[in-house]
Each structure stands twice: as C-alpha cells, then as structure tokens.
Amino acid sequence: MIRFLPAPAVLLLACAAAAQDEPAWVVPPAMAGRTPAARAVLPAEHGASPASERVVNAGLMWLANQRKPGGYWEFDPRDPKMKTKDWASSTGMALLPFLGAGHTHKSGLYTKTVAGGLVWLKNELNLATGRFAHGSPHYMYGHAIAALALCEAYALTGDRALQPFAQAAVTYVVRAQGADGSWGYQSGATGDTSITGWQFQALFAAQQGKLTVPDATVKKAVDFLDKVAAGPNKAAYGYTSANGKPGTALTAVGLWCRYHFDGWNPIHAGFQEGVAGLTDPTRRPRTAEEAIQRPGTPEMYYYYYATQVLHRAGGEAWPDWFLGARESGKRAGGMRDWLVVTQSREGVVAGSWNPDPGTIGSHGGRVGSTALALLTLETPYRYLRR
Numbered sequence: 006m007i008r009f010l011p012a013p014a015v016l017l018l019a020c021a022a023a024a025q026d027e028p029a030w031v032v033p034p035a036m037a038g039r040t041p042a043a044r045a046v047l048p049a050e051h052g053a054s055p056a057s058e059r060v061v062n063a064g065l066m067w068l069a070n071q072r073k074p075g076g077y078w079e080f081d082p083r084d085p086k087m088k089t090k091d092w093a094s095s096t097g098m099a100l101l102p103f104l105g106a107g108h109t110h111k112s113g114l115y116t117k118t119v120a121g122g123l124v125w126l127k128n129e130l131n132l133a134t135g136r137f138a139h140g141s142p143h144y145m146y147g148h149a150i151a152a153l154a155l156c157e158a159y160a161l162t163g164d165r166a167l168q169p170f171a172q173a174a175v176t177y178v179v180r181a182q183g184a185d186g187s188w189g190y191q192s193g194a195t196g197d198t199s200i201t202g203w204q205f206q207a208l209f210a211a212q213q214g215k216l217t218v219p220d221a222t223v224k225k226a227v228d229f230l231d232k233v234a235a236g237p238n239k240a241a242y243g244y245t246s247a248n249g250k251p252g253t254a255l256t257a258v259g260l261w262c263r264y265h266f267d268g269w270n271p272i273h274a275g276f277q278e279g280v281a282g283l284t285d286p287t288r289r290p291r292t293a294e295e296a297i298q299r300p301g302t303p304e305m306y307y308y309y310y311a312t313q314v315l316h317r318a319g320g321e322a323w324p325d326w327f328l329g330a331r332e333s334g335k336r337a338g339g340m341r342d343w344l345v346v347t348q349s350r351e352g353v354v355a356g357s358w359n360p361d362p363g364t365i366g367s368h369g370g371r372v373g374s375t376a377l378a379l380l381t382l383e384t385p386y387r388y389l390r391r
Contacts, residue, residue: 030163038386067356081370094147135177160214186229251282
C-alpha cells in the first residue's frame with residue numbers, strides 16, 4: 006500500500022536529502038588557524054600564549070558591549086568633528102577581531118553579537134549597487150573594511166545567505182578601481198597606497214571564499230604598486246609616487262600586498278629588504294617596562310600591517326618582533342607583551358586600548374584602536390603562512 010505523507014513532511018524530507026547531498030563547507034587553508042583546536046596546536050614560536058589569549062578574550066568582551074541596540078558599532082573619536090555616521094566602517098572594523106579569533110554567527114562564544122553586526126551590514130547594503138548606506142565620508146576606506154568583514158564571515162562559514170551580499174560589496178570594489186589601478190576616496194577616483202591596501206585585504210578575503218575577483222583588477226592594482234615602489238628591489242612604498250622610505254606604514258602595506266597578490270615570498274630580495282626596514286630599532290615596539298612607564302598606544306596602523314608582514318616573513322624576524330629579543334634563553338618585550346601590558350584593566354574601559362594618537366585614534370577612537378590591537382594580537386593564527 007502506498008502511503009502519502011503530508012506536504013510539510015515531504016518538504017522536510019526533501020530539505021534533509023538536499024542537506025545530505027550538499028558538501029560540507031571547508032574553511033580555506035589560510036584561515037584554518039582560527040579554530041580553538043587549531044590554535045591549541047600551533048607551535049610556540051607562532052606567538053599566541055595563554056596570557057595573550059586572555060587579553061584577546063577581554064578585548065572581545067569589551068567590544069561586544071559597545072554594540073548599539075540596532076546591531077551596529079560606532080567610532081568614538083575624541084574630536085567631535087571626527088564623529089560621523091560611518092557605521093558601516095565601524096561595524097566592519099569591530100566585527101573583524103571576532104572573526105579573526107574564529108567567532109562567527111554560526112559558532113563560537115559571540116554568535117549573537119556577530120550575527121547582529123552581519124545582519125546590520127546586510128540591511129545597509131544595496132544589493133543592486135553594492136554600496137552601503139552609512140559609509141565613511143572617505144567612502145572607499147569604510148567600504149573595504151565592511152566588505153572585508155562580510156567576505157571573512159562568508160569564507161569561514163559558507164553561509165549562502167551571506168554570499169550575494171559579500172559578492173555585491175566586492176563587485177563594487179572592482180568597479181570603483183581608479184584608472185591607474187589604485188582606489189581613491191570615492192568610486193572611480195585615483196588614490197593612494199593606504200586606501201588601496203584595504204581594497205586588497207577585501208579582495209584577498211573574497212578569494213578565500215571563492216568569490217569572483219577578476220584577474221584584471223588584481224593585475225591593474227599590482228601595476229599601481231610598481232608605480233609607487235621605490236628602489237631597485239621595490240622594497241619601499243610611497244603614498245602616490247615612488248618616494249617611500251623603509252620602515253613606514255605605507256611600506257608595510259605595499260609588502261603585504263606583494264606577498265598576497267604578486268607572489269613575493271620570504272626569500273624575495275624586495276621582501277627581505279623591506280622586512281629589514283620594518284624591524285629597524287626605532288620602529289620596534291617598546292619593552293614591557295617602557296610600556297608601563299609610557300602606556301600610550303602609538304601607531305597601531307603601522308603595527309597592524311608590519312606585524313602581518315613579519316609573520317609572513319618568518320625566520321628570526323618574526324619571533325624577534327612579536328615575542329621580543331632572546332635573553333637568557335627566553336624572549337620578552339615584543340609586540341605581544343607590549344599589547345598585553347597596555348590593555349586597560351579597570352572601569353568601563355577594561356579590555357580596551359587607549360585611542361592611539363595617530364590616524365586610527367583620531368578617526369576611530371577607542372573602538373578603532375582596540376579593534377586593530379586585537380587584530381595584531383591575532384596575527385599568529387588569523388591568516389596562516391602559505
């Protein structure tokens with residue numbers, strides 16, 4: 006006898022069958038270090054420690070508490086004139102440290118926090134144009150940051166509900182590229198190395214999730230890097246021309262882009278020369294003792310990029326920078342220890358970092374400075390070396 010199932014039951018069986026046929030999402034190899042299990046087996050020289058992980062957790066808890074009831078975050082610069090409704094920028098920036106530590110809207114300790122931020126970004130994005138409603142006055146900066154968050158969340162989870170939004174945001178980046186391969190403040194304008202670096206980050210995350218990134222866009226952007234690269238080995242990078250110097254934030258941006266998009270590796274002459282400049286003693290993080298005496302948080306933008314480049318470089322450059330110089334068989338006083346001791350410990354700001362006195366602090370305040378400090382601490386596992 007044939008038995009007919011009620012329509013809802015048939016639908017449930019069909020969905021179950023489809024789910025069984027659909028292959029499980031595989032986290033991209035570059036992002037596979039973000040899970041707790043993966044972090045637990047990373048070698049000590051990678052740099053994460055129980056103390057630094059406690060600091061990361063405290064920072065994430067503080068950031069979670071800053072989320073507005075609508076689901077977004079807001080930058081809190083000291084100068085009221087800098088406070089604008091660039092909520093796509095601030096929400097993207099705040100989401101990145103959660104994603105960097107493996108917390109998504111599907112798993113981890115902050116599923117509701119991350120889900121709320123992602124829903125807000127999705128609602129902000131016009132799928133037809135790929136543009137966010139509440140973007141930065143310097144729009145392409147914030148667009149890239151928000152797109153980066155959407156692309157990372159998609160690459161980590163394969164959530165098909167995110168895919169069209171992440172792709173639309175990336176397609177906007179592609180269409181917004183300037184004539185010389187750079188990106189400017191607004192769509193279609195030529196720009197500079199700093200803005201271009203954020204677009205490169207969004208494109209890299211898009212590639213991890215196998216979103217569409219035209220080869221022509223990448224080639225054109227690499228051509229811009231050639232234009233602003235100084236020296237026979239192209240080891241230093243300027244703002245809009247080849248007048249860059251070693252050991253600057255722009256040089257760190259250029260080296261990051263070369264590694265991920267132009268095939269440079271740790272033995273490439275330009276990469277080696279550039280890394281040597283980044284590790285100049287005058288650019289190194291202060292010792293723990295110096296940080297306690299002068300607890301400001303300078304140049305997080307430089308440290309964010311430089312730490313990633315030195316991680317990719319590996320060798321002795323990485324532990325010397327992140328863990329500190331070796332003395333009596335132990336390392337101390339590197340970037341990790343400096344960020345650990347400079348985190349605020351008391352009151353409503355506990356878990357955060359003081360606004361840095363540079364670009365990030367002036368525009369992003371405590372929220373922006375804390376997000377970059379956390380991302381810097383997460384460098385050992387956020388993106389693994391290829």
